[in-house]
Amino acid sequence: MTTETTTAENPQRISMFKVLNPFHVWALGVGIVLVGEFMGWNFSVAKGGAYGALIACWVIGLLYSCVAMIDSEVTSTVAAAGGQYTQAKHIIGPLMAFNVGLYLVMAYTMLEAADALIVGDLMSAVAAATGYEGLSPQPFVVLTIAFLAWLNYRGVFMTLTVNFVITLFAFLAIIALFVGSDPLNPGNILRHSDLLTELPYGWIGVVASLQFGMWYYLGIEGTCQAAEEVRSAGRSIPLGTIGGILTLLVAASLTWYVATGLMPWQYLGQATTPLYDAASIIGNPSLQVVLFIGTMFAAIASANGCINDAARAWFSMGRDRYMPTWFGAIHPHYRTPFRAIIFLIPIAVSFAFTGLLDQVITFSILSGLLGYTFMSFNMMKFRKMWPLDVIKRGYIHPFHPIPALVLLGLCSAVYFATFLGYGASLLSIMAFYIVASVWFVMRRYQFVKRGDQFTMPWPRPRGY
Amino acid sequence: MIFWDILSYAAWIISGLLLLWILADAISVSREFDEELLISSREGDDDVLEQIKKEEGIK
Numbered sequence: 001m002t003t004e005t006t007t008a009e010n011p012q013r014i015s016m017f018k019v020l021n022p023f024h025v026w027a028l029g030v031g032i033v034l035v036g037e038f039m040g041w042n043f044s045v046a047k048g049g050a051y052g053a054l055i056a057c058w059v060i061g062l063l064y065s066c067v068a069m070i071d072s073e074v075t076s077t078v079a080a081a082g083g084q085y086t087q088a089k090h091i092i093g094p095l096m097a098f099n100v101g102l103y104l105v106m107a108y109t110m111l112e113a114a115d116a117l118i119v120g121d122l123m124s125a126v127a128a129a130t131g132y133e134g135l136s137p138q139p140f141v142v143l144t145i146a147f148l149a150w151l152n153y154r155g156v157f158m159t160l161t162v163n164f165v166i167t168l169f170a171f172l173a174i175i176a177l178f179v180g181s182d183p184l185n186p187g188n189i190l191r192h193s194d195l196l197t198e199l200p201y202g203w204i205g206v207v208a209s210l211q212f213g214m215w216y217y218l219g220i221e222g223t224c225q226a227a228e229e230v231r232s233a234g235r236s237i238p239l240g241t242i243g244g245i246l247t248l249l250v251a252a253s254l255t256w257y258v259a260t261g262l263m264p265w266q267y268l269g270q271a272t273t274p275l276y277d278a279a280s281i282i283g284n285p286s287l288q289v290v291l292f293i294g295t296m297f298a299a300i301a302s303a304n305g306c307i308n309d310a311a312r313a314w315f316s317m318g319r320d321r322y323m324p325t326w327f328g329a330i331h332p333h334y335r336t337p338f339r340a341i342i343f344l345i346p347i348a349v350s351f352a353f354t355g356l357l358d359q360v361i362t363f364s365i366l367s368g369l370l371g372y373t374f375m376s377f378n379m380m381k382f383r384k385m386w387p388l389d390v391i392k393r394g395y396i397h398p399f400h401p402i403p404a405l406v407l408l409g410l411c412s413a414v415y416f417a418t419f420l421g422y423g424a425s426l427l428s429i430m431a432f433y434i435v436a437s438v439w440f441v442m443r444r445y446q447f448v449k450r451g452d453q454f455t456m457p458w459p460r461p462r463g464y
Numbered sequence: 465m466i467f468w469d470i471l472s473y474a475a476w477i478i479s480g481l482l483l484l485w486i487l488a489d490a491i492s493v494s495r496e497f498d499e500e501l502l503i504s505s506r507e508g509d510d511d512v513l514e515q516i517k518k519e520e521g522i523k
Contacts, residue, residue, distance in 0.1 A: 013504040080507035139475035146479040329502035
């Protein structure tokens with residue numbers, strides 16, 4: 001999309017380029033998530049054992065399938081950056097929109113910081129393996145964030161094309177690991193019959209493992225942030241999102257199958273890089289190199305997608321005056337939300353420098369979870385206010401309202417699981433968002449021009 | 465090992481250069497272009513959905 005012509009009635013406008021296709025959407029969603037297959041998911045094994053982790057993998061897979069379907073339908077009608085924030089603005093109201101926008105920015109910025117930390121830690125591990133102990137990860141953390149911010153600043157097409165290439169490599173690395181484990185000959189390399197045990201902590205352990213099952217899929221909902229820059233959003237967003245969740249369901253199942261067939265649950269539950277460890281156990285040096293590069297690429301792709309999504313959520317809030325309008329600027333040459341990208345750099349670096357990977361990730365997961373809870377209410381209200389015959393959708397999700405209700409039920413279960421392991425974090429995060437909401441109502445809402453923010457060509461909602 | 469020391473310094477320097485470039489460009493753009501233009505974007509609607517609406521005669 002280009003700058004529109006100037007007339008007295010139609011002042012000159014600048015907007016983002018519509019240059020993306022479904023593959024970019026897939027790369028954005030899967031790219032953010034896939035690092036969770038390389039590390040993190042395995043903490044669910046520590047809570048619930050191998051079978052508990054498999055139940056978490058599929059139960060949380062169901063949660064995210066509901067997220068993907070609901071997101072696809074709503075986003076196919078809201079061709080705007082901001083994703084769930086924009087949906088909340090149009091469907092629920094300003095306070096919900098402010099909170100959802102904040103969830104998105106916090107979730108993605110925290111995840112970006114965690115990804116950069118992983119890259120830094122991997123560099124330190126390589127240095128240690130070559131005999132140089134104590135290499136500081138900080139310069140590589142900053143380089144990761146700076147380079148990816150620069151890439152995002154320069155344009156969305158190249159950013160997500162790079163993401164497509166490295167995400168595809170990381171996904172193929174998981175496939176290569178599966179093939180390399182000789183799955184057609186059980187007992188040869190994979191020893192499930194020896195390693196799989198009963199549930200070590202019973203069903204409460206399975207419930208506790210749900211929180212870490214989120215790592216398999218956290219971030220797939222980020223696809224809808226591309227809505228304003230994708231050609232034919234009504235078709236591309238559903239294609240990329242549903243393709244993405246299918247990819248992740250396959251990757252998660254393969255990851256579980258290979259890792260639990262090679263490592264006892266007691267080791268797997270605390271491993272830092274379980275897939276790299278799996279390649280090491282198989283003993284194929286080429287596979288080890290592929291898995292190491294895959295881990296690095298997955299972390300970089302995730303950070304890259306997070307910068308893209310956090311910046312667009314922040315930009316959208318600025319454009320609607322939920323934040324200062326200064327953040328709602330678009331670069332006249334690169335057509336990116338350049339001020340939002342710059343603003344979030346020091347925040348991501350600060351989080352990364354704390355080094356508190358588990359706390360940062362927990363904050364990110366909980367922010368995401370709050371967003372999913374909103375989506376179930378959002379979907380119910382969307383169908384009620386704008387039934388199927390009122391707004392043309394690019395995609396209609398089946399069995400409404402079952403997915404929305406299932407999503408709400410599963411979110412409640414994950415809140416309980418999080419409370420079991422991270423109760424203090426859960427309560428402090430809730431307190432943070434309540435304080436932020438009070439600030440918005442008392443100080444910021446006066447600047448929001450309510451009429452100006454509704455620019456979608458939708459009919460008046462039913463009942464209004 | 466000197467290689468890792470050099471790599472660490474290189475990472476700091478490249479990061480600094482990238483961030484400086486971004487900042488310099490942002491300042492230059494903000495000076496060169498009118499603020500009203502920079503913040504003039506609006507949410508758009510989808511071209512394909514518009515096309516479907518036209519084909520089906522939905523206003």
